[in-house]
Amino acid sequence: MAALNGNVIEINRGTSARSWRDWTNRHNIPSVTLAGVVPPGKRLVIVSPHPDDEILCAGGLLALATASQRECLLIAVTNGEASHPDSLAWSPSCLAAIRARETEIALSILHSGRIQIVRANLPDGCLNAAEPCIQSVLEKWLTPNDVVVCPWQNDGHPDHEAVARACFHVANDLDASLLQAPIWGWHACSPDEKLIDQSAALKLNFPREIWHRKKTAIHAFRSQLEPDPSTGAGPILPTHVLEHFYNPYEIFLRGCQ
Numbered sequence: 001m002a003a004l005n006g007n008v009i010e011i012n013r014g015t016s017a018r019s020w021r022d023w024t025n026r027h028n029i030p031s032v033t034l035a036g037v038v039p040p041g042k043r044l045v046i047v048s049p050h051p052d053d054e055i056l057c058a059g060g061l062l063a064l065a066t067a068s069q070r071e072c073l074l075i076a077v078t079n080g081e082a083s084h085p086d087s088l089a090w091s092p093s094c095l096a097a098i099r100a101r102e103t104e105i106a107l108s109i110l111h112s113g114r115i116q117i118v119r120a121n122l123p124d125g126c127l128n129a130a131e132p133c134i135q136s137v138l139e140k141w142l143t144p145n146d147v148v149v150c151p152w153q154n155d156g157h158p159d160h161e162a163v164a165r166a167c168f169h170v171a172n173d174l175d176a177s178l179l180q181a182p183i184w185g186w187h188a189c190s191p192d193e194k195l196i197d198q199s200a201a202l203k204l205n206f207p208r209e210i211w212h213r214k215k216t217a218i219h220a221f222r223s224q225l226e227p228d229p230s231t232g233a234g235p236i237l238p239t240h241v242l243e244h245f246y247n248p249y250e251i252f253l254r255g256c257q
């Protein structure tokens with residue numbers, strides 16, 4: 001068991017990527033094209049609780065959207081400064097700077113380096129209490145023309161779930177489209193729990209070239225991939241967690257809450 005941003009997620013025990021691949025095949029999750037996710041003329045908005053979430057859940061979508069000249073916006077809710085509590089190697093200010101830079105590197109690997117980024121600078125690990133602030137940021141930036149992508153409402157990480165709730169309320173008020181994407185949920189939940197509704201799921205396939213670029217982009221987040229000798233903690237994102245995001249497709253959920 002490991003601490004993650006002050007919250008407890010069992011990093012060493014979880015559901016395998018193979019189990020979810022089997023679930024995807026067993027339920028024959030319908031495939032959609034980019035136009036089925038972000039129709040021409042619509043803007044794609046990714047709302048990311050922490051640097052790396054945007055690439056893990058939607059790096060392939062971002063690459064496809066920018067390649068097709070869709071307008072894209074990334075709303076970075078926090079700067080991820082709380083990923084290494086008590087570390088002597090990583091101070092919060094150092095993490096905030098490095099993790100923001102890691103996102104920029106990852107986006108450039110996906111050829112999405114020129115998309116607009118809005119940084120809300122809200123406190124990492126405290127988004128439950130900051131939910132009204134998230135809503136204010138979203139109300140300022142979202143429009144009815146947006147397709148909003150955010151974490152899944154049951155993702156298991158309180159910051160992710162707070163972002164999902166805020167996105168749901170603001171997108172609903174605006175009548176904007178909303179898609180949720182599990183991140184920690186793939187690891188923390190099991191297909192047997194039936195928490196992820198397969199009837200709401202869409203599968204966006206991407207070509208081999210984007211698949212490879214997404215895997216490379218994930219490895220831009222070096223701060224999350226290496227152990228911390230000063231605390232003895234393992235990587236925040238060990239290989240068995242990363243494997244959930246190495247598929248040549250991404251799964252999005254419609255109409256949650």
Ligand SMILES: [Zn+2]
Pocket residue numbers: 049050053157160
């Ligand atoms: Zn996160």
